[in-house]
Amino acid sequence: MTDVTGVAAVEEIRAEVLRALEMAATEEQLEDLRVAYLGRRGKLTQILRSLGSITPEVRRETGAAANELKEVFEEKLAARRKVLADKKLAALSGQEKIDVTLPGRPYLRGGLHPTTRIIREILDTFVSMGFAIAEGPEVEWDRYNFESLNIPKDHPARDIWDTLWVDYTDDSGYRPMLLRTHTSPMQARIMETVNPPVRVVVPGKCYRYEATDATHEWHFYQIEGLAVDEGITFGNLKGTLYEFAQRMFGEERKIRFRCDYFPFVEPGVDMSIDCFQCDGDGCRICSHTGWIEIMGAGMVHPNVLSSAGYDSSVYTGFAFGMGPERIAMLKYGIDDIRNFYSNDLRFLREVGD
């Protein structure tokens, strides 16, 4: 406690504090100053607190002077703080500069297999048209893979599907079990378990006894589609597949439906799009025909409906099947189907992105 009291004491503090403020060079020093004068035991605080114990005349003068100093001090303190903060910010770029051209810290990034990607894309378009997704067994009975699809034993159409057989022979000398050559057996499996209406797409692996080359694999995926109800027509087949092709390949593509043969449909259809490499003029990609086959389709054969227990005089429907790898090849410009399952990560990363 100083000897000086009243206004004189205040003035003494004023001179002292203003000098100190000028001298303070850091945030910490300013804070120390604040505590020293305005803290609980600060010099100015004490004067303000002692006002009650002095005479009223002195109190008024001293009080006015002390309060005025308090205001000035707070003001200058704030101003000084700002100066120091600005100075510090101004120094930032100099002191904490980094080399922004150095690479960032890497985060991991994985990728989907291109087949997964294209299957999702294809299924999405059909799901949006009311199709459900189903999967089925890859090891199948001859009965589902062929016979229920109107392809009896020893039928010449079996030449279309060279088959990998499971090593098991039944009593009649036939091999009844095989690796499915297409996803079509699910047509019969689905119709056997649910009543119409049916609207379903089936993705899955298929197998053929076939030498591989740039456009043939013995192991590949197929996506099967089936829609059966009263009143489903060939026009609906065209409508649905047209919609799909436009979404998949773009609205500028031309779409062609021509007659083709599959034993489990009648009439049978081949759907092609005009070649996007040459716009239909003919090039290597479309074998100089101007058209690229996308899928086989057709109205479900009455025998297939009946063998699954559907009344073919009441119910009609269409079925289709396509190879997602082929569609991916066309969409992404992949020239060799063998890339898909040889699992070279360089290929998967490039195409899977």
Next chain:
Amino acid sequence: MDVPLSWLRQYVPVDILPIDLAHHITMAGTEVVGIRHTGEDWDRTKIVVGHVQKVDPHPNADRLSLPTVDLGEGETVTVVCGAPNIAVGQKIAFAREGALLFSPRSDKKEPLKATTIRGTLSTGMICSEIELGLSENHEGVLVLEDDAPTGVPLVDYLGDAVFELELTPNRPDCSSILGVAHEVAAVTGEFVTEPDLSYEETGESIKERITVDIVDSSLCGRYAASLVTGIDVKPSPKWLQKILVKAGQRPINNVVDVTNFVMLEYGQPLHAFDLSKIKDETIVVRPARSGEHLTTLDGTSRTLHPPMLTIADSENAIALAGVMGGIETEVRKETTDVLLEAANFDPINTRRTAASLRLKTEASYRFERGIRPDLVTRALRRATQLILEVAGGKVAKGIIDQYPCRQDPIILGITSSRIKQVIGTAFDRNEVLTVLNSLGFDQVVDESSEDSLAVRVPYWRSDIAIEEDLIEEVARIVGYDVIPTVPMSTPIPHRTVQPMIEFKEKVRDLLVGVGLQETISYPLEDALTLDSVQHKQNKMKRIKIANPLNAGVSYLRDTLRGSVLKTLKSNRRISQRESIRIFEIGRIYLSKGDEKGVVLPEEKEMLVGVLSGPQSEQSWHARTREMNFFDAKGVLETVFGALGIVAEYEELEDPSLHPGKAAEVFVGGQSVGIVGEIHPLVLNHFGLDDGSVAMFDVDLKELQTSISKSTKTYAGIIRFPESERDMALIVESLVPSSKIQKIIMRHKLVKSTSPVDVYTGEGVPKGKKSVAYRIVFQSTRSTLTAELLNRAEGDILRQLQSEVGAELRI
């Protein structure tokens, strides 16, 4: 099937461009995969028909000659020629100087230059087939028919277009020129003129000389024969040779060429026997005797078994019915009498015979597709007529026609209402009739109602059996493109969901999200690969493929591990040091069959991931390290966390995994898979370097089932603050961290805990380890005071002391 336009035009007019015709046929169902033009590139003024007027010897060379050729309009030219077959009076293909010709020497086209050969200037050339691009033949000059008009461009005389058709199995009729002509007529609106089948029969009666006996009519529904005697077997006339070559057949002799010509014309295979070699002039159509031998025309001796069908004489098999003739009765130069056969053989038996002998022929191709018996006599008469024309002789009176399985013409009805039901559009009855007529279907009764129509299926079509077949006929000829395109308007069916389908996609996304690349591999493996990674010695029978493409793909995999390790290896070949994180979701196939009741295998969806190499690429930020067990476990924990799954890990012994670095993964007490580092011996088997390769192998079905059991509910946010304390312990090395964590978690104020430091070495007694846990406390009722926290810590420590002998590290 190769269809020359010039041949087609003998039955149906074609006034449109080949490319347009190809388009129409393709759209209607028979794809034209290519058109081969002959003569397209022959210069009209420079390559012309010439007439050889004289042939002088070359003054300086014995092997060369100097023919003089008339090129029409009084123009003649003399050139040097090296061909031995050049002769006066021949019509030949003459190329003038500058004509573009194929040069066998340079293997490309070159303009013809005037050259001096042995002192004589030659300003043109008499062409052989190779220079015109017709064949590889350059043995002699190409000799044209005598009727070739001198001076006209060669392309006008010899040019043609050959359509290459890719046939569908249902249309054997299109394996004939006439069948294709009917298609052409239907798409162009023209009409087909079939060949005239008449000829003169001046010989004895065939029935008095030849006997035919069909032993098994289920294998041969019709057998017809004719007899031509006193013929002269020799090379066919030019026109016949030319047409066969264009259609892709090799001319042999006039009799064989006629049978091939008629097979291509009608689609009905025929066979000619040398009658003198048929014992007792008797034909028996019978199944082979077991072990019977027959040497077929290709010179191969074949052992036959029933029910392969043979054509036999009174003693031996002389031909393999529907597949190939025998060499013994082959028509040769010295043959004078031929017995001509046209028959209808059972498709299935023919197919099996051809398959078991690996002998697919033009004949078996047609029979196994089920051609109509109505073709038999037509083709027989046509061939008889042509043999008479090109080989002379006398035709015996009548034909033999055994027809035990007579097929009546097929009559089918078609109704407008069914067309509308299937196609979605109504067709006018007259339009339907017009289309069907153009394809050769005749209307049979006129009394039918306005809605329906009855037609007779034409004799050459074997693929039309039901009304839908007729509907397709109408639709394909009218054109699919004109049928209105209509979106489906029937109600969307109720959807049943297979939960596994969505689950797999979710797992895929999560794994990609933590940096793994998806791969897909072949599900067939070799036994060695599968054995090397066999985890549990479940003695289940693997599923074997009867006809694998090669030994490396002979079993369906019963584990996915080998597939993914192979993928790792193949990529290690490309990059030894890169970080590889891959996963595959795929099926394994587990046999469920016992000896009696064979059932389909169980197909399980599995997830296998492999991590190998540095944790990150070398960078300036930090030093990298090799990935190990904990990287694989971390992937699983992240994926499980996102799926709301809490898993437990227990030490595991698995022969394919590193001893001491493998864990079995449990969810809700159920084992769902493993995580671990691969055993060095297994790495060795796959040709992988020693070093850590971490793997997880998870049964997705088990995992998916475990989720559906535990539905997560929202617990609410606690409004009181959390407090953290660290607790450093010294415990026996063998005490698993999970056990300590469980004890800590038992305290009711503990919200979570995890180890923050694990240390052995200086300062820690041997056989012990130091483990520090960060413990997060939280109360649902109040803010925790220091006193409460101290008490809780004390409680926990006491439990740890008594249960695992833990001491506080000071």
